[in-house]
Amino acid sequence: MSSREDILAKIKAIPMEESPLPEIPAFDFLIDHKAAFIRAIEANKGEVITKKGLKDFIDINRFEKILSLVNGMESLSTQPLPSDAHELNDLEVAIIQGQFGVAENGAIWLTDENLGLRALPFITEHLVIVLEEKSLVSNMHEAYQRIGAQHSGFGLFISGPSKTADIEQSLVIGAHGAKSLRVVLR
Amino acid sequence: MSHPAKASEFLQDAAKAKWHDETLWFVRDKRDTISKTIPEWEQLRELASQIKDNVLANLDHYLVEFEEKAKANGIQVHWAKDAEEHNQIVLSILQNHQCQAIVKSKSILTEECHLNPYLEKNGIEVVDTDLGERIVQFLNQPPSHIVLPAIHLKKKDISELFHEKLHTEKGNEDPAYLTHAARLHLREKFLGAKVAITGVNFGIAETGEFVVCTNEGNADMGVHLADVHIACMGIEKIIPRRKDLGVFLRLLARSATGQPITNYNSHFRSPSLGKEIHIVLVDNGRTDQLAREKFKNSLKCIRCGACMNTCPIYRRSGGYSYGSVVPGPIGSILSPGLDVKKYSSLPFASTLCGSCTDVCPVKINIHEQLYEWRQEITKAQGTNAKSISMKIANGIFAVPFAYQVTGAMMRGALKILPDSITYSGLNTWGKQRDLPETPEASFKDWYKKNRS
Numbered sequence: 001m002s003s004r005e006d007i008l009a010k011i012k013a014i015p016m017e018e019s020p021l022p023e024i025p026a027f028d029f030l031i032d033h034k035a036a037f038i039r040a041i042e043a044n045k046g047e048v049i050t051k052k053g054l055k056d057f058i059d060i061n062r063f064e065k066i067l068s069l070v071n072g073m074e075s076l077s078t079q080p081l082p083s084d085a086h087e088l089n090d091l092e093v094a095i096i097q098g099q100f101g102v103a104e105n106g107a108i109w110l111t112d113e114n115l116g117l118r119a120l121p122f123i124t125e126h127l128v129i130v131l132e133e134k135s136l137v138s139n140m141h142e143a144y145q146r147i148g149a150q151h152s153g154f155g156l157f158i159s160g161p162s163k164t165a166d167i168e169q170s171l172v173i174g175a176h177g178a179k180s181l182r183v184v185l186r
Numbered sequence: 187m188s189h190p191a192k193a194s195e196f197l198q199d200a201a202k203a204k205w206h207d208e209t210l211w212f213v214r215d216k217r218d219t220i221s222k223t224i225p226e227w228e229q230l231r232e233l234a235s236q237i238k239d240n241v242l243a244n245l246d247h248y249l250v251e252f253e254e255k256a257k258a259n260g261i262q263v264h265w266a267k268d269a270e271e272h273n274q275i276v277l278s279i280l281q282n283h284q285c286q287a288i289v290k291s292k293s294i295l296t297e298e299c300h301l302n303p304y305l306e307k308n309g310i311e312v313v314d315t316d317l318g319e320r321i322v323q324f325l326n327q328p329p330s331h332i333v334l335p336a337i338h339l340k341k342k343d344i345s346e347l348f349h350e351k352l353h354t355e356k357g358n359e360d361p362a363y364l365t366h367a368a369r370l371h372l373r374e375k376f377l378g379a380k381v382a383i384t385g386v387n388f389g390i391a392e393t394g395e396f397v398v399c400t401n402e403g404n405a406d407m408g409v410h411l412a413d414v415h416i417a418c419m420g421i422e423k424i425i426p427r428r429k430d431l432g433v434f435l436r437l438l439a440r441s442a443t444g445q446p447i448t449n450y451n452s453h454f455r456s457p458s459l460g461k462e463i464h465i466v467l468v469d470n471g472r473t474d475q476l477a478r479e480k481f482k483n484s485l486k487c488i489r490c491g492a493c494m495n496t497c498p499i500y501r502r503s504g505g506y507s508y509g510s511v512v513p514g515p516i517g518s519i520l521s522p523g524l525d526v527k528k529y530s531s532l533p534f535a536s537t538l539c540g541s542c543t544d545v546c547p548v549k550i551n552i553h554e555q556l557y558e559w560r561q562e563i564t565k566a567q568g569t570n571a572k573s574i575s576m577k578i579a580n581g582i583f584a585v586p587f588a589y590q591v592t593g594a595m596m597r598g599a600l601k602i603l604p605d606s607i608t609y610s611g612l613n614t615w616g617k618q619r620d621l622p623e624t625p626e627a628s629f630k631d632w633y634k635k636n637r638s
Contacts, residue, residue, distance in 0.1 A: 003469075004265040007421065010473040011246040019239040021426055024433060027226050040446060085411055086377055104436075105446035118458060119410035122403045122450075140447075141432040153259075155395075155453035157435075162403040163449060166318035166334065168341045169209055170361035175317060176369060176376070177403025177450070 029138035033103040034185070037136050040106030044160030045173050046181035054128060054184050058093065063126075068095035069116050070130045085119035094124035094178075100135035101183070102143050107159040108183070109143065111152035118154050122162070127178035129158070133185050188531040193503035202340065207501040209337065214495040216444025217545065224436070233433050235549035238486035241424055242476060248391040248424045249467065255394025259456040261463045269299035272468045276301060276383070276416055277308055279464055283414055285381045287311040289372075291398070291405035292319055293385030294332055294489060295418045295468060298511045301383075313375045315404040317368050324351050330505030332512060333442050333491035338504050372404070382408030386419035386465075387488070388434060392427045395455040396465065399438065399448040406452055414462045417454070421467050422476075422485040434488060437547035442490040475523045480558045484519045486548040493542035493552055499535050508532055515542035519555040526563065533559035575612070590628070597624045 001009070038048045049057070058066065058076065067088075068076040076095060082088065096115060098108040108129050110121065121127050137143050147155070162177030173179060197203050221227045241248060253263045266272035272295075280288065288305070290296065290312055302312045302323075314323045318335035322328065324347055329335030336344070345359040354367045384405045389396040396417055398405045409415040425434065439448045457463040476482050494500045494514030505513040510521035510529055518532035533556045536542075542552040582588045600608060601624060609616040627635075 002265070003267040003271060006267055007265060007467075007469045007473060008246045008249065010469075011249075011476065014473070014477045016243040019236070019243040021240040022233055022236040024233060024429060025229075027229075044445070044449065089373075089377060102447075107447050107451070112458075117410070119407070122406045122410065139432075140436050141429070144429045144432045147428070151455070153454075153456040153458065155455070156406075157447065157451040158449065159447050159451075160449045162401070164317045164365060164402050165443075166316070166321065166336050167344050167361040167364055168339075169212070169334070169337075170341075172362045172365040174369065175365060175402035175404070176315065176372060176407045 024141060027139060027141055029104065029142075031103070033136040033138060034133060036103040037101050037106060038185070040102075040104065041160070041181070041183055044106050044181075045163060045171075046106065046160045046183060048183045048185050051184055051186060054095075054182065057128075057182065061092075063092040065090055065092040066095070067091055067093070067116075067120070067124075069114065069120075070095050070097045073130065081116045085117045085123065088117065088119060088123045091120075091124045093126045093128060094120050095128040095130065096121065098129040098131040098135070098183075100137055100143070100146055101131050101185075102138075102140060102157070103136050104139040105159055107140075107143070107157040109147065109155065109157055111150070111155045113152065115154070115156075121156070121158060122177040124178055126180045126182070127158075127161070128182045128184060130184045130186065187509065189503070189507050189509070189535040190531065192507040192509065193499075193535070196504040196507055197502070203502060203504070205340070206338065206504060210495045210501045213334075213443060214492070214545070217441055217492055217495065218444075220440045220444045220446065224440070230433055230437055231547055231549050234437055234488075234547055235486065237425060237430050237433065238548050241422070241426065242482060242485060245421065245424065245476065248426060249421060251391040252389055252394055252424055253467075255391070256396075256465060257394070259394050261394065261454075261456065261465055264464060264466045266466055266468045266470070268470050269468075272299045272418065272466055272470065273301050273304040275466050276418070277305060277310075279414065279416055280305070280310060280381055283380060285310070285414070287313070287375075287379055288381045288383055289313050289315050289375050289379040289404075289408040289412070290383040291385065291400060291408055292316040292335070293383065293418050294329075294512060295385055295420050296383065297328060298470065299418075299468070301418075313372070313379075315372050315375065315408055316400070316402060317365060317404075320368060320372065321347065328506075328511070330513070331491060331494055332489050332514075333494075338506065372407075376407045376411050379408060379412050381414040381416065382412040383416045383418065384409060386417050386423050387438070388431060389419055389424045389465075390426075390428050390431070391424055393455065395428075395453050396423075397431060397435075398452050398454070399435075399450065401443075401445075401449045403450050406450055409454075410458075413460075414464070415454070415457070416464045416466065418466050418468065421469055421472050422487075438488055438490055441492040441545065441547040471524050475520070478523065481519060481523060481555055483550050484516065484523070484552075484555060486550050487516050487520070488548060490547055492545040492547065496541045496545050498537055498539065498541070503535065508535065515552045515556065516546075516550070519550075519552060519559060522559050522563070526566065530563050530567065533557075533563060590630075593628050597626075597628075600624045 164175040521529035
């Protein structure tokens with residue numbers, strides 16, 4: 001008997017009482033979505049900025065390696081999307097479009113079509129996500145309702161810059177992934 | 187070695203033990219604070235518990251559904267009945283790709299299967315990429331906590347270690363500096379690895395996708411740069427529907443570290459063009475645990491670590507005192523299921539205060555199961571010094587005259603007996619505690635004299 005059959009047969013042989021799958025209620029969340037979202041991003045050590053703020057961020061730091069995949073903001077790119085993600089290793093800024101944001105925790109939903117390459121939001125030194133204000137949902141239940149049966153090979157909630165507290169519980173931003181997250185809310 | 191013996195070792199360094207206790211309590215406190223911002227928190231716990239009950243009652247059905255969907259999405263699914271088979275499957279995938287070096291993100295399952303030593307024995311370099319795990323890997327130690335692997339170490343220890351391994355400045359203990367050094371070191375490893383291994387937080391039967399949660403982004407850095415992603419998953423990690431993630435992702439990080447959600451919550455459904463995803467579904471004792479009516483609920487665990495952070499014993503004895511892959515209260519009900527003899531002292535490493543049960547996001551009755559394991563173990567082991575004294579006490583309490591006589595005797599004896607007898611090894615209560623002053627008379631005598 002293969003291990004698959006073996007495992008399934010062992011489970012089947014165990015007498016189990018029925019246990020119904022519960023329905024998940026909607027849970028009201030009646031506060032100001034925008035204010036809650038900004039608070040959550042800031043608590044996660046990210047920043048919410050304007051389009052002008054993005055321009056200033058790029059100008060002041062004189063970034064030279066920028067990749068923008070956002071419709072209407074392509075001109076910010078200084079290089080094309082490579083075919084191999086390893087070539088993104090020295091990328092300074094990635095600018096991508098978020099599908100929607102979650103007010104309760106600052107999470108932003110992205111899928112393959114937003115990322116170009118799946119490694120992009122991780123390997124870049126700084127990450128900028130452009131998000132429409134009207135796209136905000138209240139909580140994770142509404143988020144999955146919004147995702148629905150969407151079929152993407154890879155989907156991702158990002159809620160802040162890469163971080164760790166593995167050394168004496170001291171929070172350090174920029175563990176392996178992006179050292180900063182800026183959200184352009186428009 | 188038993189839990190008490192190893193706990194004594196941990197307590198040798200009193201200052202470090204105090205720091206450990208206070209730091210984990212701080213994490214527990216953050217969990218409390220954030221859970222109170224969610225009015226439906228208790229309802230979420232109840233839902234999570236019910237969803238997991240439903241999973242356990244229909245596990246074969248969900249596993250088959252998950253496999254079917256995952257295969258349709260282009261994922262290769264493997265089944266392993268035990269740790270050995272799991273390790274062989276992983277090795278054969280690596281050999282098929284002529285892979286000599288891998289990166290691995292946090293996976294308690296691969297710790298349980300002792301995958302690292304197995305692969306290393308077969309000539310493969312394994313790099314753990316979670317910062318805490320990399321630190322303990324450098325020291326040849328296992329993680330001491332499932333969420334905070336290096337919580338038993340101080341920054342001075344890590345500074346010395348990184349000076350030796352990564353040539354950081356001697357004496358520089360700045361966590362930001364040390365983390366940056368690890369970032370540069372691990373970046374090279376990420377760029378060079380052809381295969382990346384991750385654990386799985388949730389596998390969704392409805393869609394065949396699986397979810398991996400991290401704060402560092404190390405799982406994603408590994409898998410998106412590699413050609414092959416191997417995800418190792420215990421069979422109990424299944425949840426039925428995509429929307430169930432709404433419940434679990436609201437609970438997981440809040441319970442674990444007091445943050446509203448982990449930074450990166452990646453949903454893997456199908457591989458990128460030209461790449462491969464493999465899932466290894468592992469039993470390794472889980473079906474045995476499922477068959478134990480009293481203990482099957484332990485399989486509902488989502489590995490948040492909240493029961494460790496709150497446990498007065500774990501905080502004061504450290505993860506290594508348990509000698510098991512999963513330490514703390516949940517480890518003390520999971521481990522005896524794997525080897526009841528080896529882990530027989532763990533269910534006793536508890537005050538049965540029930541705090542673990544109170545914080546558990548999936549409402550596992552942890553302290554009740556600890557109590558149940560004690561019954562099983564005591565039945566199997568027979569009597570010990572404590573049970574003999576309990577039998578004597580039982581005889582004394584059952585006979586009022588015997589109680590009066592022994593009471594008077596003990597009041598007299600405790601005054602004159604030398605400490606070497608009063609605090610002998612038989613009196614485990616007397617370790618690090620002083621007996622109270624003995625009163626002149628019993629309460630009964632006092633009452634007769636003063637109130638009647």
